[in-house]
Amino acid sequence: MVGLALQAGGVKGFSHIATLKVFEECNVEPDIISGSSAGSIVGALYALHGSSEIVYKIFSETVRKFLKKQSTKPEPIMNLEMVIKEALYSLDEFYQFFKELFGKKKFSELKTKLLVVAFDIETWKSFVIDEGYLVDAVLASCTVPGVFEPTYIAGVRMLDGGILSPVPTFELKEYGADTIVASVFEERIPPYTTHMELMLTVDAVKESYIVQNELSVADFTFIYPVNVSWSDFAKHEEVYRNALIVARRVKDEFENFIRR
């Protein structure tokens, strides 16, 4: 059983579409996909439509539409709303985005098995969702702490799955995948000039150690060097184009690996 784990990472998630494109060019289909945050968006769209081109079309069109609407919000992590509110963006503001992507589609309608990972605020553990409405699961997986308002699944508030499972390989293994392919980004540790930024830098280091641990069970890894902030969705086309170049460079290696 071939499992594909897609890393969390905002706009960087457009790189995963290049991974899926290479799967298609090699005539290989993942039996199961896991994803956190942006990884869950791409994974869910692929599991629903079965085509990397359609995934790119839907995801990029929806992003463009929402970029037009959303013009006045300042940069996350530099906003005084963080001091008083639960998040910069309320549920109402970003729910529409996911509704547009998935409508009322359910996991039961998917062509490929999908595991969406969120973070359970009560237990401080990753929470795997593989049933119900896609919109609810993916939305829960994408609630970047401090930026998006937490949502509820099974009566519990959830945050971004990338907190503890940025590349959900262990979840695939637990489900029975015996060949694990991961699609990830080169780590970028942000610089710091303030104590707050130092905390975020240390947090990014922690994430890189979690990713390292998750990749220890991956058999093949697509690694994308994306030098773009996770929230810079205006650069989604550039991210995808660059990822295609990187993915095609390792296509032969991947094909040899998967056919062995």
Add this chain to the structure above:
Amino acid sequence: MNLKISLGGDILHYLGAVGLLNALSENKVTERDDLEIHCSGFSCIPLILWTYQRNNAYNILSSMWDEASKFFKGSFKPSLSEIGKNFLLLYKMQKRIDLELSKQKLSEFVEKWIPNVEIEEQSRIKIHAFNLEKRQDEILYGNAREVLIHALPYPIDFAPVDGYISSSWVFGIPEGDGIIYIDWYDPFEPRRATDFLLMATFARTASFIKLATEKAKVTVTIRLSGSGFKDFRSISNRFYLAGKEFLEKFH
């Protein structure tokens, strides 16, 4: 068989680890040639004092406690909601990193309390610090004061010293056969955006602690609760009992 004991060190209360060392010493464990004691953050202080000034380590730590609780104020009230308040303050102030000031303050503190001794590479005490530039955990040797100012800084109150911060604020605890740590992560209801950020980063450290304790043969957890944990005597006594518990479980 090697025996590798590891201690956490993310809060000031680890000064009480001198109690643990006394318990190990009573049972001759500290005389074993194959013993290594790994520490990070605040647990490095009692370990250095106990190793180089064993006879008066307890008295020095006891005298240090009040001053240290003011000096390391962000780590003295170990509760997520208290740290959340500091975190919020950092966000509001956008307080800039002052590398020199941090180093100077820490140097003054360690010069007052820590002996001017050398920690040899073959020493059984292993002081961990996290090198942010290389993004790796390192064991430091050399002058004990120099080593400590690299092992102590934690993000809320201090800037990194030469790129080093307390390992305990990244990994929680070094790996070991035996782990002794304080579990102070209290129930926390996040309300503000900064609270969610805080929760996320501590959840990551908690996951590293879980990995380390799963690998360890024996783990002793000290639950931090009640007012008794505000005075040094109670804390070191709690560590002493933890040492006894550790020995019972290990044998």
